[in-house]
Amino acid sequence: MIRNHQDRHSVRTSATNGTRRAGLACLVALSCLTSLGATSALAQSAEKGRETFMAKGCWGCHGTVGQGGIHGLKLAPDPKPLAYYEAFVRNTLGIMPPYSERVLSKAEMAEIHAYLRSIPKAADYRTIPLLNP
Numbered sequence: 001m002i003r004n005h006q007d008r009h010s011v012r013t014s015a016t017n018g019t020r021r022a023g024l025a026c027l028v029a030l031s032c033l034t035s036l037g038a039t040s041a042l043a044q045s046a047e048k049g050r051e052t053f054m055a056k057g058c059w060g061c062h063g064t065v066g067q068g069g070i071h072g073l074k075l076a077p078d079p080k081p082l083a084y085y086e087a088f089v090r091n092t093l094g095i096m097p098p099y100s101e102r103v104l105s106k107a108e109m110a111e112i113h114a115y116l117r118s119i120p121k122a123a124d125y126r127t128i129p130l131l132n133p
């Protein structure tokens with residue numbers, strides 16, 4: 001009788017565990033899929049953004065990877081927020097010419113921002129053998 005009860009109990013427990021495990025697997029798979037989708041969408045707009053960054057001449061002052069130059073400030077890695085870009089790039093009146101929505105659409109600005117976000121940080125010099133003789 002006791003044994004029977006234990007058996008039933010263990011069957012029920014393993015069924016619950018199985019369901020939980022399947023649920024967890026689904027969750028993990030779902031989050032992987034979602035993040036993969038997000039990553040490739042970001043990669044796509046980053047690639048378009050790189051083209052726009054070149055076509056609109058941003059690179060000429062800010063460098064091809066936003067590293068900064070004689071005229072333009074460093075933009076990447078870790079660019080300021082997109083809202084800052086929308087405010088600054090549209091309205092600047094300094095050395096940098098303002099870009100209205102007629103010459104640079106909101107979508108293009110977002111792509112440029114995605115491109116700048118995609119630029120990786122430089123490696124720590126301590127991890128580069130040539131710099132550590």
Ligand code: HEC
Pocket residue numbers: 053056057058059060061062071072073074075080084085088089092093094095096097099104112
């Ligand atoms: C003629 C050179 C020139 C071009 C072309 C140019 N910029 Fe700039 N940019 C500058 C300079 C110089 C500054 C520093 C602020 C100033 O003097 O206007 C600046 C500042 C900025 C800033 C503010 C950075 C900060 O940290 O505050 C952003 C963002 C920016 N530029 C984005 C762009 C984008 C995007 C493009 C292309 C659509 C672009 N710039 C094209 C010269 C340029």
